[in-house]
Amino acid sequence: MKTRRVTAAVASVLALSLGAAACGGGGGNNSSGGGNAKKDAALTSIVNASSKKGGTVNLEESDVPDSLDPGNTYYGFVQNFSRLYARTLTTFKPAAGKAGLTVVPDLADSLGKASADAKTWTYHLRSGLKYQDGTPITSKDVKYAIERSNFAPEALSNGPTYFKQYLVGGDKYQGPYKDKSATGLKSIETPDDQTIVFKLNQPFADFDYLATFSQTAPVPQAKDDGAKYVQHIVSSGPYQFQSYEEGASAVLVRNKNWDPKTDPIRKAYPDKISVKFKVNAVTVDNDLLADKITADLAGTGVQPQTQPKVLTGKNAKSTDNSYAGALQYLALNVNVKPFDNVNCRKAVQYAVNKQSVLDAVGGSPKGDVASTLLPPNVNGYTKFDTYPTAGNKGDVAKAKAALKACGQPNGFSTTMTARSDRPAEVAAATAVQNSLKAVGIKVDIKQFPSGKYFSNFAGVPSYVHDHKLGILSMAWGSDWPTGYGFLEQIVDGGAIKPSGGTNLMELNDPAINKALATAIANTDAAARTKAWGDIDKMVMDNASVVPLFYRKNLLYRPASATNVTVTQAYLGMYDYLLLSSSK
Structure with missing residues (x-):
């Protein structure tokens, strides 16, 4: 993720998307549990604003x-x-x-x-x-x-x-x-x-x-x-850290040598920030609803099981459905057979029922079906669909034709990864598995913890090759919201690393590498913007990325949370530099 660059054009796009989603409210003495606070209020305002010092911000994370x-x-x-x-x-x-x-x-x-x-x-x-x-x-x-x-x-x-x-x-x-x-x-x-x-x-x-x-x-x-x-x-x-227990918890308390005179942007209202790790994702949601915690640290929104509880009734006005500027996609590793063959990759492109994937993770509150790498609120986005299917539900005939072209007319077997502590990602993987089964592609899903997903498993080429991990679940948000800030670390060959890599396709196409390098050195902003869309099309022609959906977060703010606002700079989660608590 990451941090992001903002141009005037991007800021304008984001402002429009935020404004369209917001219903007003926020500021003053608004409370997320009542008063004037409304659904999506934290997209454009600070909800339950308070200048009171003290209290503890309690956070939980599923891994x-x-x-x-x-x-x-x-x-x-x-x-x-x-x-x-x-x-x-x-x-x-x-x-x-x-x-x-x-x-x-x-x-x-x-x-x-x-x-x-x-x-x-x-x-x-x-x-x-x-x-x-x-x-x-x-x-x-x-x-x-x-x-x-x-x-x-x-x-x-x-x-x-x-x-x-x-x-x-x-x-x-x-x-x-x-x-x-x-x-x-x-x-x-x-x-x-x-x-x-x-x-x-x-x-x-x-x-x-x-x-x-x-x-x-x-x-x-x-x-x-x-x-x-x-x-x-x-x-x-x-x-500063009062305590840190690997894989379990962290507690932050005030740093007495921090001088606010040298720091004009931080208010530092809470006395303490407490974090618990390895909490079941649904338990995190339930703790939010019970007002036991201030926020889910991961910031990706409630789980599909929890969604019905927050979309209706009194809880609905305490939700913020934010655009994440991120894409959920499948990475097809070009160095794992049979995905070294472009037609085998195209078979997956046509076979996946993207609508079923979106439905599996919670439907429209979780995003929109995708056909490009660049999300619509990233500078350089161009609307196109290289592998169209009716209703985004897949095309069995085109998939089977691609299988025949790649020499696998009866299909093949492969292994797919998903992060075990992210139920929505596992649900998406299961939907993909069912789609591919219809054209003869048999998928075995292997689950890994998100905390080590890149450093030990999906981001380690040697592990991927040894275990024949052909399809890798991936979500990505731009480091800054231009095409370069989004694309470079996931499609440039220079981003392939022995471990901790994020180019999970291991895409190392000289033409794509050169196009990225040429564009970022170009001082003409309009030319750069066009280049990002052109590079997006080049990657889609390569067929190693299957865009699933442009992500949205369905966030919930408990009544005790104060100074709550969504930051588009950090993937549409709440701004932890502002967040405080009345408890």
Whole structure:
């Protein structure tokens, strides 16, 4: 997920979609449990606004995050949540509606200063920044954080590697655990403790959006011990870890050395934030309905079983049906037989009954049937359908013709993955299984925990090949809402990694790779926008991605939740930097 870039065009599209979904309400003394609050109020306003300090925000999550280490995560909810204890060079403004898409300075005292060719970016840190132990935060700590997060896959493999791709010499640098030199990566310069300069190998006008990633949160090198750093993260934000139990829980309390004078965007109203992991997804929903917790940390909405309870009656006005700017899809791995044959991939394209998949996860409140990679609210979206079927219900005749063309007229057997702690994804996989069975494709569904899905299983090519995982369940939201921010990490060959990868198709098409690189270097915004739609069509022609539905979240806000608003910057979940509680 991820953080996202916002252009004027994208902001306009999002504003229209938010406005169409909202029914008013919010602000003032609105309460999600009554008063003036209405359904979808948190899409455009702050519901149950309060400036009262105190209380505990209680969160639950159905599995475990990939990591709470800001330098070792790629889940959107962790990017959102980590802003409580990890400040970055820039971040998204905590605000309602389209204002929440604005990138603002965080550790930095202003947005980046770019050279004329957009290949050099300079930031200056605010004065008086301190860690939880009172020691100063310096530009060298930001440099080190980027080095460890992007250049040390042997220890930290979960996050994206944009910095590695775009910094001069990034392809040669071995990372701080192997490179013991005092200079580190030379293309990140720190001429003094307040200044950091990035030297890029090509123009990159989106750099302020890249600087919102949690990977720019400072890490003191003396306190870092690689993958174990998650056990004792050093806070730069208003909260620090009181406790952390791997796979079970985390508790954040106030950081006494956080100075609000250096942080104009965080209000830090709660006294404590408590998180429980590995809670059954339906139990999470029930705890929300019983007002035992403030929010579901994953932020993807209630489960299909819970949906009827919140769509009618008094609970309906406490829901927010937000667009996630994300796609649920099937990745067909081109290095697992028979999906090395494009016609076998096309057989799946035609066979899948997408409407049945959407119905299985809860119908229209969960999204709209998809035919493209780019969701409609991402810059570059072009409406087209390369594999149309009547009513989106599949076409058996076309599927069988494709099977014949790929030399498998009687079908074949394959294995499909799904995340075990996500009932909706398992339900979607079952619907896909039933669709494919009708054309002779037999699917065995294997389930894996979401916390290790990319680092140990679906994102590890060697595991995928050894276990012949041909179809992989996947959901993706853009790192920033342009075609590049959405596409690059899932279709570029450079995004294939030994572990923690997100290009689950292992797509490494030279023409697609070149088109992406050419487009992001183009300073003509209109040309870039057109290029994203063209690349989307190239990927669909390759047939390795089966778009299922453009995702929506059906969120529920209990009565005790205050300062509740949806952030489109973080996949349409609630903004955890604002969220507080009356309890």
